[in-house]
Structure formats: structure tokens, C-alpha cells
Amino acid sequence: MAIATENLIADLQSTFGTALSNFEEPYGLLTFQTNKDSIIPVLKYLNENETYRFRFLTDVCAVHYPTTKELAVVYHVQSMENNFRLRIKVFIPESNPKIPTATVLYESANWQERETYDFYGVIFEGHPNLVRILNVDDMVAFPMRKEHPLEDPNRIDKNDTYFGR
Amino acid sequence: MAHIQLDSDSLEKETTTLNLGPTHPATHGVFQNVLEMDGERIVSAVSTIGYIHRAFEKIAEHRPYYQITPLTDRLNYCSSPINNFGWHLTVEKLLNIETPKRVDYMRIIIMELARISDHLICNGILGVDTGAFTGFLYLMQERENIYEIYEEICGARLTTNFGRVGGFERDFNDIAILKTKKFLATFPKIMRSFEELFNRNRIFIDRTVGVGAISAEKALNYGFTGPCLRATGIDYDVRTANPYSSYNEFDFEIPVGTNGDTYDRYMVRNEEIWQSLRLIEQALAKMEKEPKGIFHADVPAYYLPEKQDVYANMEALIYHFKIVMGEVDMPKGELYHAVEGGNGELGFYLISEGGRSPYRLHFRRPCFIIYQAFAEIAKGSLLSDAIVTMSSLNVIAGELDA
Amino acid sequence: MSEIKIVSAPEGIEGAGFFATRLDKVVGLARSHSLWPLPFATSCCGIEFMATMGSHYDFARFGSERPSFSPRQADLLMVMGTIAKKMGPVLKQVYLQMAEPRWVIAVGACASSGGIFDTYSVMQGIDEIIPVDVYVPGCPPRPEAIIDGFNRIQDLVKSESMRRRNSPEYQALMTNYGIK
Numbered sequence: 001m002a003i004a005t006e007n008l009i010a011d012l013q014s015t016f017g018t019a020l021s022n023f024e025e026p027y028g029l030l031t032f033q034t035n036k037d038s039i040i041p042v043l044k045y046l047n048e049n050e051t052y053r054f055r056f057l058t059d060v061c062a063v064h065y066p067t068t069k070e071l072a073v074v075y076h077v078q079s080m081e082n083n084f085r086l087r088i089k090v091f092i093p094e095s096n097p098k099i100p101t102a103t104v105l106y107e108s109a110n111w112q113e114r115e116t117y118d119f120y121g122v123i124f125e126g127h128p129n130l131v132r133i134l135n136v137d138d139m140v141a142f143p144m145r146k147e148h149p150l151e152d153p154n155r156i157d158k159n160d161t162y163f164g165r
Numbered sequence: 166m167a168h169i170q171l172d173s174d175s176l177e178k179e180t181t182t183l184n185l186g187p188t189h190p191a192t193h194g195v196f197q198n199v200l201e202m203d204g205e206r207i208v209s210a211v212s213t214i215g216y217i218h219r220a221f222e223k224i225a226e227h228r229p230y231y232q233i234t235p236l237t238d239r240l241n242y243c244s245s246p247i248n249n250f251g252w253h254l255t256v257e258k259l260l261n262i263e264t265p266k267r268v269d270y271m272r273i274i275i276m277e278l279a280r281i282s283d284h285l286i287c288n289g290i291l292g293v294d295t296g297a298f299t300g301f302l303y304l305m306q307e308r309e310n311i312y313e314i315y316e317e318i319c320g321a322r323l324t325t326n327f328g329r330v331g332g333f334e335r336d337f338n339d340i341a342i343l344k345t346k347k348f349l350a351t352f353p354k355i356m357r358s359f360e361e362l363f364n365r366n367r368i369f370i371d372r373t374v375g376v377g378a379i380s381a382e383k384a385l386n387y388g389f390t391g392p393c394l395r396a397t398g399i400d401y402d403v404r405t406a407n408p409y410s411s412y413n414e415f416d417f418e419i420p421v422g423t424n425g426d427t428y429d430r431y432m433v434r435n436e437e438i439w440q441s442l443r444l445i446e447q448a449l450a451k452m453e454k455e456p457k458g459i460f461h462a463d464v465p466a467y468y469l470p471e472k473q474d475v476y477a478n479m480e481a482l483i484y485h486f487k488i489v490m491g492e493v494d495m496p497k498g499e500l501y502h503a504v505e506g507g508n509g510e511l512g513f514y515l516i517s518e519g520g521r522s523p524y525r526l527h528f529r530r531p532c533f534i535i536y537q538a539f540a541e542i543a544k545g546s547l548l549s550d551a552i553v554t555m556s557s558l559n560v561i562a563g564e565l566d567a
Numbered sequence: 568m569s570e571i572k573i574v575s576a577p578e579g580i581e582g583a584g585f586f587a588t589r590l591d592k593v594v595g596l597a598r599s600h601s602l603w604p605l606p607f608a609t610s611c612c613g614i615e616f617m618a619t620m621g622s623h624y625d626f627a628r629f630g631s632e633r634p635s636f637s638p639r640q641a642d643l644l645m646v647m648g649t650i651a652k653k654m655g656p657v658l659k660q661v662y663l664q665m666a667e668p669r670w671v672i673a674v675g676a677c678a679s680s681g682g683i684f685d686t687y688s689v690m691q692g693i694d695e696i697i698p699v700d701v702y703v704p705g706c707p708p709r710p711e712a713i714i715d716g717f718n719r720i721q722d723l724v725k726s727e728s729m730r731r732r733n734s735p736e737y738q739a740l741m742t743n744y745g746i747k
Contacts, residue, residue: 027258027500056385059501059512061527074514076501076529080385080401087501108388111537119222134215134566135688136653143223143687150220150227152687187657188607190636195609195654216654217609220686235683242611286614305621312618322618323707324611563610566651 003052003084005030016042022089031087036099039075039090043105046077046086054079054086057106060113062120066146069094071120075102092122101127119144169201169208180208183548187216193290193555194562196536198543205547210540214533218566225526229491230256231330233526238324240528241564243286244279244507246315249327251504254409255513256330257462259498264462267455268332269411273448274345275318275327276410276504277441281352282311283507284392284434287559291431292363294556295372300359307355310348317341331468332461342449349446360435370428377542377554378426388534391509392433393558397425403505414451417444427557467493491521501529508532508559532564574600591729598642598668599724600630602717605641607661609648612675612707616647619710629717638664643720644697649677650690662697663746667732670720673699674713676706698740 008030009023019038024031034042046054059076070091078085092099101124102109113124114133121142124130132139141148168179180201187195195216201208221240225233237248250272257264264272285308289301312322318341319327319334328334363369379389381397394401400419404412420436422429461468465484474481487493497519503512512529535558543551577596579588608616619626620634635641638661650658662671673693676682679702681691693699700723703716731737741747 026498029501031499057388058503058510059514059527059529061514063516063525076512076514080399080406083406085501106388107383107386108534108537111533115533132215134218136215143220148223148687150223150687151685152691155691157691187654188636188661194613216651216657217649218651218653218688219649219684220688224684224686239611242614286617302622305618306623309618309621309623322709323615 003079003082008052008084012042012045015045029085029087031089033089033091036090036092039073039088040100040102040104042088043075043077043102047105052079052084053081054084056080057102057108058085060102060109060116062116062122062144064094064120064145066094071097071122073099073116073122097122098125099123100125103127118142121145171203171208175203177203194560194565196560196562196565198539198551200543200548200551202548205549207543207546207548207551210543210551212536212540214536214565216566217562219563221528221567222526226522226524229521230493230495230523231488232491233523234328235324235326237528238326239563240530240567241283241507241511241532241561242324243561244283245323245325246275246279246327247283247504247506248511249325250276250410251502251506251511251513253328253330254504255500255502255515256467258500258502259496259515259517260330260464260467262331262462262464262467264332264410265455265459266411267452267459268461270448270452270455271333271337271460272328272410273412273415274445274452275315277444277448278311278314278345278348280507281438281441282308283559284438287507287557288359288363288431288434291373291427291553291556292369294553295369297362297369300362303355303359307348307352310344310352314341314344314348317344329461329468331464334461334469336458336460345445345449349442349449353442356435356438364432364435372549372553373427373431373557375424376427376546376550377557378424379538379542380425383538383541384425387538389509389538391506391531391535392430392437393425393535394509395419396422396429396433398423403503403510407503409502409504415444415447417447427553430557493521495519495521503529506531506564508535508561508564528567530564530567532560533567536560536565591727594729595725595727599721602629602631602643602670602721602724603633603635603641604631604643604645604717605636605638605661605665606634607644607646607648607658609646609650609654610677612647612678615707615710616645616674616713619713624710624714626714626717629714629721631717638662639666641665642669644669644671645674646671646678646693647674649682649684650693651688652690653688655690655696658693659696668724668727670700670724671697672701672703672716672720674703674716675708676704678702679704682706696744697746698744 012020020032020034022033046052054077056078058078061074063072073090075088113127116122117130118132118134170179171177180203183200183202185198187197197213199211221236234249234252237252238245240248285304289304292300315325316322319325381399384394384397398421400421402419417440420433422433469488470481470484475485495517499516501514503510509531514527515523516525518524542554577588577592579586673679678693681689701716701719703712705712
């Protein structure tokens with residue numbers, strides 16, 4: 001019951017048209033982009049389709065591109081019966097990082113979206129409990145963004161002359 | 166945490182709050198559950214994690230590729246070699262390096278030893294949580310034998326930092342092979358006596374059968390992988406679905422359970438230990454058929470050259486300098502690679518923009534995804550059953566928070 | 568003849584049916600060989616501690632047969648593993664709940680100084696919030712190193728003066744950490 005990549009691409013393009021773009025296959029994993037209004041319909045279509053059966057959400061994460069002031073939310077889904085993996089990217093602007101939640105389809109998106117919010121500030125609309133999960137609750141910054149420093153700037157015990165900085 | 170009003174047929178009017186806090190002898194690692202209790206029964210649970218958040222993904226953006234290997238050690242620290250090799254396989258996929266067969270077989274031996282080590286801790290501690298300390302003591306002694314094998318090859322016991330991109334840093338010496346064969350000879354007897362103690366034990370069965378059950382559909386929806394998913398009946402294993410490191414040449418079975426409860430998870434882990442022993446035997450036999458002395462791929466640009474070559478050969482000197490200073494030319498690319506960790510599918514999502522460090526490295530951590538379901542599984546169960554469920558889900562705090 | 572080494576008696580005057588020595592020597596001897604640890608294991612060092620407690624390295628032979636998980640009943644707080652900033656208040660609360668005399672051993676690089684995790688979320692050493700008596704370096708330290716650290720604590724306990732906890736230096740140390 002294998003899925004042929006060309007058939008899948010053709011089917012998706014005919015169903016969703018211009019909402020999908022940038023079909024490519026880096027290192028053998030089919031990847032495409034969509035926009036934030038189409039992501040849940042696309043995931044739902046892939047989930048409910050009896051041939052494809054993408055019933056497993058592997059991963060939700062985000063990437064920060066400060067040069068274009070965008071955040072990319074990346075979904076990895078897979079179909080276990082067909083042994084096929086898929087990557088879907090949604091680019092959202094840094095100034096308005098809102099995207100609908102995938103918890104309506106997959107329970108496993110719950111904490112993963114909280115982690116993405118915690119690290120990047122992506123607001124998942126409709127999430128049942130969008131609060132910080134890994135960092136301390138009163139943190140204001142979003143640490144995985146590129147402008148946030150790795151080391152704690154409030155340390156007073158590090159002597160820069162010894163560290164050669 | 167607001168108290169929940171209870172029905173009129175219960176003894177109390179509202180629930181009591183119980184904090185199963187970050188420091189607790191029964192929670193194996195630092196995560197907190199605030200429970201609302203109706204007597205001994207849990208009405209609702211709210212999990213809090215992040216007490217050991219060490220910002221691995223942020224650190225990985227500032228380190229050269231081979232300095233990320235010690236970080237991966239500390240994800241699921243009970244089976245560090247699997248994480249190490251998962252990372253090396255990801256980088257090798259990025260660089261299109263193909264490792265020789267002998268290296269693949271050596272990796273399989275170490276990965277399966279790590280899997281045995283992880284499952285021994287989980288099942289031993291499950292025994293301790295139900296009150297049986299003896300099994301744990303015997304299994305810890307066997308884990309010492311596994312640690313000795315690691316030490317012989319890489320020098321460390323727990324956080325192994327095993328191997329390099331392209332293979333291993335040194336060949337398995339004769340003592341390592343001897344210790345592995347001795348382990349294969351002596352371990353089955355101890356494992357059998359451990360199984361005799363628990364598998365048909367009346368008390369253990371009463372404590373674990375039907376406890377913490379989850380259905381297959383729910384488990385898939387929650388993103389379960391690994392022994393917790395296989396206990397519900399679905400035989401998904403990354404080693405057979407997307408084989409890596411020559412797993413497709415080996416003959417092994419994927420044990421599955423039926424009910425998805427604690428007893429099934431325990432039995433699946435036990436069976437996986439036996440299958441891992443089979444894999445190690447086959448890998449040792451296959452390794453001996455390969456030409457001796459090959460322990461890394463021939464990629465001088467990414468694999469540290471031999472010291473005598475560095476002193477004599479100009480190219481080796483340049484490669485040595487570039488690799489140690491971290492100024493290796495990495496190609497641009499984006500990939501996702503998964504390995505079968507001790508708890509399920511451990512995925513590495515790597516975006517490289519050609520610099521000395523990854524642009525983005527995300528770890529798809531199985532424990533993080535599995536632990537979400539705990540609040541729902543624990544609802545309606547007794548407190549002692551919730552402890553046993555938490556123990557059988559095998560949540561390792563390092564992988565939970567990363 | 569048994570192979571087990573028994574501790575030697577402290578210096579004192581011995582006679583028929585009596586043994587006279589200093590009180591703090593006897594108390595130190597008894598305390599150091601019956602320390603009840605509180606294993607505060609957070610990450611990888613915790614697994615090495617489990618190996619130390621196992622039968623191969625056998626931590627219990629030094630008198631720590633009963634690891635207490637209740638701070639009220641423990642003498643020695645063994646902090647093993649990374650302490651993140653989120654965990655800091657929890658650690659301080661556990662330390663405050665311990666009764667005097669109490670000792671703290673920081674096992675591993677992360678507890679001693681933050682280890683390899685020089686990040687915004689990790690506390691760079693638990694001595695930012697609680698006073699530490701012995702540091703055991705290593706990542707993770709071998710069980711032999713953990714036992715050696717424990718032996719150093721035993722030496723400290725054996726030679727501690729009975730007045731130390733009321734002395735002005737100790738009070739100043741506690742005030743420094745904001746502990747009353």
C-alpha cells in the first residue's frame with residue numbers, strides 16, 4: 001500500500017491549489033509549504049483520507065529566521081501503514097505569530113505546541129492551555145529566538161580576562 | 166489549584182490537593198504532578214515539567230557538530246549510546262557518508278547493549294515500586310557488566326560520548342569482545358531468574374494487570390512510540406520501518422502486547438531484552454566475517470586523522486586543524502532522522518546553513534510526548550496505581566525536559 | 568579472623584570497666600558512621616548513585632543503609648545532577664527543612680558549578696543558594712569518586728566541634744545565604 005510521491009503531490013495540488021507551494025524532497029522526505037489558514041484543513045485531509053492515512057503526528061517545532069523576520073512552524077506527520085513521512089512548513093510573521101492549533105486533530109500536539117510557544121512565542125489559537133512548559137513561569141523573553149543569548153547575562157562570577165573574551 | 170466539587174455519593178464534599186512534588190522517591194526524575202484526590206482516588210492531575218530544562222537545543226546552535234555528541238548523551242542517559250549514534254547517523258546522512266558494514270555491526274552491538282541497559286533499569290525500578298527490591302539489585306549487577314564493556318571501548322560508563330561521525334574512535338579490542346561474549350553467556354540465567362520472580366508472581370500481577378491501560382487509538386493519537394505503543398498491540402519499530410545501520414540484514418522479532426497496561430509494557434520490555442541478545446549474537450558473528458581492522462569510514466574531512474599521519478602528512482594536518490577548530494565545511498541541508506531509542510522514536514531535525522554549528526537542531530523526544538498522556542491515564546485510578554503507571558512509562562527526566 | 572575493618576576507638580583513658588574520652592569525639596564517631604543521606608537525584612549523576620547503592624560498590628557499608636527521602640530525618644543532602652533555576656526554590660526548601668547538624672555534598676559537575684550547561688536556565692552551582700561542604704567533580708563521577716566524597720564528609724563530621732553550629736562564623740555563613 002505504498003504512496004507514490006507524484007500522485008500525492010498531484011492530489012494535494014488539485015485539492016488545495018495555490019495554498020501549497022515549494023514542493024521539494026530534501027534527503028528523501030517530501031516537504032511543502034502552506035499558509036496558516038490552510039494548515040488544519042491540509043492536516044485533516046491527510047488524516048482522514050483512506051488511502052494516505054497520515055494518522056500520526058511525529059513532531060511540531062519552529063525555526064526562527066531573523067533576516068526575513070519570520071517564524072516557520074514545522075509539522076512532521078507520518079503514515080505508519082504506508083511507511084511514508086511528510087514535512088509541512090508554515091511561515092508566519094514575527095510581528096503576528098498566530099496559527100491555529102493542531103490539538104483538534106492530534107492530542108500529541110498539546111505539549112509540543114506549548115514548547116513551541118515557550119521557546120518562540122508562537123501563539124496557537126484554540127489551544128486549551130497555552131502556558132510555558134519548560135522555562136520558569138515568569139520568564140518574558142522567548143529564549144530560542146536568535147537574539148536571545150545562550151548564557152545568563154546576570155552572572156557576576158565569570159571573569160572575562162581569564163576566559164579570553 | 167481549585168478543589169473540585171464531588172458527587173453526593175462520596176464521603177467528602179470536595180477534593181483534596183496532593184502534591185506529588187518534584188522531589189519524591191517514587192517519581193524517577195524531577196517532574197511534578199498536582200493531584201486532586203477523592204480519598205485514595207485521583208480525580209484529576211496536572212503535570213508540571215521543566216525542572217531540569219538545560220536548553221540543549223539552544224546550546225546546539227552554538228557548538229560545532231561533534232561537540233553536540235556529549236549533549237545527546239544526556240538526553241536519555243540510561244541508554245546514551247543510542248542517542249550518540251542517532252546523532253552521528255543524522256550527520257552522516259547530511260554529509261552522505263556511508264559507513265562500512267563492520268562499523269554498522271559494531272554500532273548495533275553497542276546500541277542493543279544500551280537498550281538492554283535501559284530496559285533493565287525500567288523493569289528493576291518497576292519491581293521496586295511494587296515493593297520488590299531484590300530484582301533491582303541483581304539487575305544492577307548485570308548493568309555493571311554492560312558498563313565494563315562500554316569502558317573497554319570508549320572509556321566512560323554512563324555518558325559515553327561514543328564514536329565519531331563516520332565510525333568509532335578505536336576498534337573493539339579482544340577484551341571487549343571477550344566481555345561481550347561473557348555477557349551473552351552469563352546474562353540469560355540472571356534474566357530468567359528475574360522473570361521467574363515477577364512474571365507469574367501473584368502480587369505483581371495484581372499490581373500491574375489492568376493498571377494504566379491505554380487503547381491503541383488513543384496511544385497513536387497521543388504520539389506514543391516504543392514499548393509503550395507496542396504494548397497496545399501496534400508493531401511500529403523504527404528499526405524495521407526505516408532501517409538504519411544495516412538493521413534490515415538482521416533477524417529479530419518485534420514483541421507486542423494486547424491491553425496496553427503496565428503488565429504488557431513490562432512484558433514487552435522483557436521480550437525486547439531477549440531480542441536484543443539475539444541481535445548482539447548475530448552482529449558479533451557477522452562482524453567476525455568482515456575484514457578486520459575497519460572501524461571508521463574513509464572520510465578524512467570529517468573524521469579526525471591518525472596522530473602519526475598528522476605529524477607526517479600535510480593534508481592530515483590541515484584536516485586535523487579544521488576539525489579540532491570546528492571550521493569544517495558542512496553542506497546546507499534539512500533533514501529528519503529517527504532511531505529507535507529506549508523509549509520510542511528519537512528524532513533529530515537538523516537544519517544546516519553551512520556554518521560550523523547547526524542553524525536549528527530539534528530533538529523529537531519520546532518521553533516528552535508520552536508523558537502528556539499520564540494525566541489522562543491516571544484519572545480515576547488509585548494513587549499507588551498511578552505511581553506504578555508512571556514507573557512503567559519510563560519517563561527519564563533528561564529526555565523529558567532537554 | 569574477619570576481613571572487615573572496624574574503626575579504632577578515639578584516644579582516651581581506659582580502665583577496668585570504663586573508658587574516658589572527649590564527648591565530641593564519641594559523638595563525631597557515632598555520627599560519621601551513621602549518616603543518613605537524602606538522595607536528591609535529578610539527572611545522570613542519579614543513575615551513577617543508583618550504581619553506587621547497588622551491590623557492586625555498596626554504599627550502605629558506610630552506615631548509609633537508610634537513605635531517607637524525608638528531609639526532616641536526613642543528615643546529609645546529596646545533590647546529584649543539574650539544578651535548573653526552576654528547581655532552585657525546591658532545593659532551598661528541602662535544605663531548610665533539614666534539622667541541624669546537616670551537611671551538603673554536591674555530586675557532579677552540574678551541581679558544583681553548572682557543568683557543561685552554561686545556559687540561561689541552569690543554576691551555575693548549588694552554592695548560589697545553599698552552603699556546600701564537599702564537591703565531587705566528574706560528569707558523572709565514578710562510584711569510587713562518590714564514595715570518596717562521602718568519606719571526606721565523614722572526616723568533616725568526625726572532626727566537627729560541638730559548638731560549630733552556634734558559632735558566629737556559622738551564623739554569618741547562614742545569613743549570607745539568607746537562611747535564619
